Amino acid sequence: xxxxxxxxxxxxxxxxxxxxxxxxxxxxxxxxxxxxxxxxxxxxxxxxxxxxxxxxxxxxxxxxxxxxxxxxxxxxxxxxxxxxxxxxxxxxxxxxxxxxxxxxxxxxxxxxxxxxxxxxxxxxxxxxxxxxxxxxxxxxxxxxxxxxxxxxxxxxxxxxxxxxxxxxxxxxxxxxxxxxxxxxxxxxxxxxxxxxxxxxxxxxxxxxxxxxxxxxxxxxxxxxxxxxxxxxxxxxxxxxxxxxxxxxxxxxxx
Amino acid sequence: xxxxxxxxxxxxxxxxxxxxxxxxxxxxxxxxxxxxxxxxxxxxxxxxxxxxxxxxxxxxxxxxxxxxxxxxxxxxxxxxxxxxxxxxxxxxxxxxxxxxxxxxxxxxxxxxxxxxxxxxxxxxxxxxxxxxxxxxxxxxxxxxxxxxxxxxxxxxxxxxxxxxxxxxxxxxxxxxxxxxxxxxxxxxxxxxxx
Numbered sequence: 180x181x182x183x184x185x186x187x188x189x190x191x192x193x194x195x196x197x198x199x200x201x202x203x204x205x206x207x208x209x210x211x212x213x214x215x216x217x218x219x220x221x222x223x224x225x226x227x228x229x230x231x232x233x234x235x236x237x238x239x240x241x242x243x244x245x246x247x248x249x250x251x252x253x254x255x256x257x258x259x260x261x262x263x264x265x266x267x268x269x270x271x272x273x274x275x276x277x278x279x280x281x282x283x284x285x286x287x288x289x290x291x292x293x294x295x296x297x298x299x300x301x302x303x304x305x306x307x308x309x310x311x312x313x314x315x316x317x318x319x320x321x322x323x324x325x326x327x328x329x330x331x332x333x334x335x336x337x338x339x340x341x342x343x344x345x346x347x348x349x350x351x352x353x354x355x356x357x358x359x360x361x362x363x364x365x366x367x368x369x370x371x372x373x374x375x376x377x378x379x380x381x382x383x384x385x386x387x388x389x390x391x392x393x394x395x396x397x398x399x400x401x402x403x404x405x406x407x408x409x410x411x412x413x414x415x416x417x418x419x420x421x422x423x424x425x426x427x428x429x430x431x432x433x
Numbered sequence: 434x435x436x437x438x439x440x441x442x443x444x445x446x447x448x449x450x451x452x453x454x455x456x457x458x459x460x461x462x463x464x465x466x467x468x469x470x471x472x473x474x475x476x477x478x479x480x481x482x483x484x485x486x487x488x489x490x491x492x493x494x495x496x497x498x499x500x501x502x503x504x505x506x507x508x509x510x511x512x513x514x515x516x517x518x519x520x521x522x523x524x525x526x527x528x529x530x531x532x533x534x535x536x537x538x539x540x541x542x543x544x545x546x547x548x549x550x551x552x553x554x555x556x557x558x559x560x561x562x563x564x565x566x567x568x569x570x571x572x573x574x575x576x577x578x579x580x581x582x583x584x585x586x587x588x589x590x591x592x593x594x595x596x597x598x599x600x601x602x603x604x605x606x607x608x609x610x611x612x613x614x615x616x617x618x619x620x621x622x623x624x625x626x627x
Contacts, residue, residue: 185550185604186569192547195468195477197461205482206456209489210449216490217447 227299231307239277240315246273247323254331263333263341265383271346272376274320276369278312279353283365302416309412340397345379347404351411358415437501444492456485459502462571463509469566470513471520472551480516484509506581510563517559553603561596568593 222230250270257263299307324338333341349372356368383389440458443451463484468477487508488495495504554562560582567578575593579586 189547189550190570193468195465195474197464197478197481201478201482202456202460205460205485206452208482209456209485210452212486213444213452213489213492214447216493220493 227303228307228311231304232311235281235308235311239281240319242277243274243316243319246270246277247319251323251326251330254327263331265380267338267342268345268379268383269376271342271344272349272372272379274316275346275349275353276372278316278350279365279368279372281312282308282353282357283368305416309416336394339401340394341383344397344401344404345375347401347408348375348379351404351408354408354411354415358411358418437499438497441492441495441497441501444489452489459505460485462502463505466506466509466566466571467513469554469570470562471516472555476516480509480512483512487512500580503577503581506567507583510581514559549604553600556603557596557599561592561599564589564592565596565600 247270250267254263254266257266320343324335324342327333327338328335352371352375353368356371440451440455444455460481464477464481467480467484468474471477471480484505488505554565557565563582564578567573567581568575573581575586575589579589582589584592
């Protein structure tokens with residue numbers, strides 16, 4: 180028998196057709212085993228936060244700490260309240276700018292698609308990272324405000340107006356550009372922050388204008404900034420898929 | 434984006450339709466592969482199912498690298514090897530073999546060919562049998578075989594040449610053996626009748 184002949188004949192003889200019952204049984208069992216294994220390896224929220232913490236570059240926190248430490252060391256050397264106001268406001272802007280590279284990392288390296296393939300959604304990943312940044316930054320700022328209040332006798336109200344307010348507005352700019360539907364890259368975001376820094380500097384330089392704004396107005400502006408920040412963070416988490424390279428053939432990832 | 438990438442993504446997110454689509458896509462191919470390895474449709478169905486179960490058990494840790502089919506073949510290949518090893522440990526059931534070769538409803542010659550080829554295939558070394566199955570029966574390209582078997586392309590070509598020669602020789606000897614045994618059997622039956 181010739182080789183080709185027996186091969187063809189054997190193939191015909193041994194043709195095997197799958198039955199739909201068997202396929203359905205396989206699908207059912209496959210799903211069961213997948214869910215079972217998923218259940219076994221499910222991370223707790225704390226473990227998930229810990230893995231995200233490990234992925235964040237710690238150098239930015241180091242820079243933030245160095246910045247705050249530098250302010251604490253430099254401020255006592257300044258005799259005039261006028262200069263303290265200027266410096267502290269600019270430092271607030273710089274403090275937030277250090278967060279930008281880490282938040283923009285995924286967008287810059289086009290790794291949104293890769294993260295979308297992970298078990299946790301991008302929303303969860305971003306929420307975890309923002310939460311971690313929030314916790315660490317609030318911790319650093321609490322220590323900073325405590326020390327500045329204790330050593331320089333600056334009231335918390337002054338700190339809020341001179342440091343926390345410009346910082347919150349900077350954070351608003353960062354998240355607003357991050358969730359923007361237009362393609363805005365990292366340098367543009369930094370540039371906008373710097374512009375805001377200049378605007379803030381002009382406000383504080385203009386003594387008559389600065390003193391004209393009474394504390395309740397600052398409080399109101401700070402409140403508005405906090406609300407706006409909450410909205411843009413929510414929008415960032417909600418519109419995370421906009422940064423993808425291309426469309427995904429109509430498939431939604433939620 | 435690759436279709437398998439999206440399917441895996443959706444399966445990881447627990448979308449039932451994706452499981453359905455994925456199993457339907459590869460089930461037949463894997464079933465055929467198992468069938469050529471174990472020569473028994475029931476076992477082949479079990480092995481094919483086990484292949485998918487192992488794949489899905491590892492899916493949470495699976496990172497897509499563009500070769501999902503190769504991964505399925507690797508799992509199926511390992512399961513088939515285990516099947517061979519278990520089969521070797523079992524005592525040879527001569528009676529069953531005799532029944533298979535004589536009693537099924539198919540025409541005599543048809544069954545003879547199939548048994549001869551299967552016997553010859555079983556006698557081939559494992560690595561050569563794998564190449565024959567993938568090349569002739571699964572109709573994979575040489576480069577695909579190299580990826581599935583995790584060997585180089587020249588080695589695939591070498592093994593294929595060697596396997597063809599050995600198989601041809603084995604089929605020749607198996608055929609003469611079967612003709613002889615069938616002739617003896619018929620002669621003894623005739624003798625009994627006389």
